[in-house]
Amino acid sequence: MKIESGERRQASILHADLDSFYASVEQRDDPSLRGRPVLVGGGVVVAASYEAKALGVRCPMPGHEARALVPRAVTVPPRFAAYTQAGREVFDVFHDITPLVEPISVDEAFLDVGGLEKISGTPVVIATRVRERVREQVGLPITVGIATNKFVAKVASAAGKPDGLLHIPAGGEIDFLHPLPVRSLWGVGAKTEARLHDAGIETVGQMASLGEEHLSSLLGRGTGRHLYALAMAHDPRRVTTGKRRSSIGAQRALGRRAKSAADIEATLIAIVDDLGRRLRAAHRETRTIVLRLRFHDFERITRSRTLGEPTDGTEVVLAVARGLLDEAMPQIRDRGCTLIGLSLTNLSDHGAVQLAIPFGGDDHAGELDVAIDSVSTRFGKGAVTRGVLVGRRAMPETPKLPDR
Template structure:
């Protein structure tokens, strides 16, 4: 079958994806964990090794449920500083292979290696050397998919896992995609997969054969057009470099134990403190604050509010976040809370926005933020602590993926 226009003549886009990243770092740093099922987290599984995944463990999953599926699993506490350090080391290696890198998260990226053949070898040769260097220099397994589009490269890396290298040659995209299950397509979740199954559609090839019009009648115009384009390997997007994050965020798993409202609010305060410091360090301003909650039944809710003026002030972000939490508190009282997260989105650069002048002629709250940032930078994060956080147990925090 002919591949639609929009793909390259050469498979020169790499999708590099570290395998079970958090769990692999733990197995690297503790030899006694190698070859054993490892769960990273506590009350909720943040990540699982492939040995645990083989027993049916997935994230996020309640720790008790994961242990029932895999009684031999070893539970380890998250060490996000170690994961960040490993991520930086891997991305430094990426930069040796191409100047065109688009980071997707802490553990995956697209690399455009088109035009490198004359000086460095074919894309597959580059991918093989990249994998070898990450294994040798960072000590982690990584899977690389090689294809003519970002979408097909990402699917190739998923199919090639764990610790593999899979090339989809230009012209062979449809032969590769069409036998795959529909869940391999971006945008196909459990409900869409069920709806397609009820219509007798189980493979990507069946979606392509159904056609865009009939697929749109089944799923709606937007989803139908999107999934049909992917089923035909249409993805004209380029690897984008130098793009600044549109959001920053963090979340904390609270476990299955019932938490008091004071504990939940204190967790939110700690998250806001950290995000405010990151916001000012990056010289960004936030326009929209998004609160994310997960309940004991694993259902999630999202609440958001857009500010009238962009800001980097912790007190303003905290006031908005507390307001969103107050709105959601009736649901928390009824259903419990196992995870709380906050995202700061619609970010703008400091110099790109004209800020309103404070009415009293001085920005004392802003000065306080800067003073606290300076103390924490010089003497450590614990140098200055909010009173509401004193004496409260530390909860593991993980970064949210960038948009």
């Protein structure tokens, strides 16, 4: 496979990434926290300011370990509603700059500014404007990487942090990438990095010099081809907009205090109710339900089940989710649970698949879902609540991108 470095002759792809997002929002909203090490989350640190990261804090990390590293750190509880709102304001800036915006998460996106030079200036000028407007309008620092393709732009933004701008001109991709450590490439985790180090490969340039065939013999054909392509700055993907999401999901942090099986199930029920509303609002149906759990030792497991027919029914999803949770409950009892998440994947548009005839009678469950959705939309999500959820404190939810 012959690979040329770069796919475009102009570096016009921007990767914009907010810096230490959660902690930056906390420092923005509380001036007394600025310049100080900040930990977001008590039992488990979900985010840390750069002042804390400079002293060794990593995320996720047990709160007691982080506070041992940085005794003078200030710990604040997460405020996910504030983070979601800040993310929306930042994306408003992105969309005002260019219509070609591809969200990656609540705090980062790719922007294609090719063809805007006569209207808005060079990509560097546009990137500078993005940073200035996010700082002025939202009050947050953001780093932007500029390159000929998405992969190099993302690596550039990581290298430019914090609060920076790094431009990799067309033709300069190889010089930029090859001195970097192999962990800079997508797909190089701890195990792959260790295997490469055992083979004497420390940098991206050494990986490229090894060649695709030797790399494939070391890591497997698929991984070898993928990493060799990235090492040669090859990424043909374009910035895409309007693509419907292939999944929707939500998760709740449970903290490190012991939770009963009933508490965990109640949290799962609340997640399912929320996802059911979102699924129907987007006029989608799901066939695959995925349960994700994180234990006290930070290990994670994933369990999934695929249905014979797609559904948008809350009770169907809940029955499957409960079954997956029951299967995992022995591990939860032994290891504790700090996070529970659920994703609905394998989505299709509502009515796109011919469903089996409901010989059991009318779909009263579907009518009930619609009625509850209507009441919730008009009077708020708390207007109709399951009895099992009454009196229970809602667990914090991580921000999510809007369903599209």
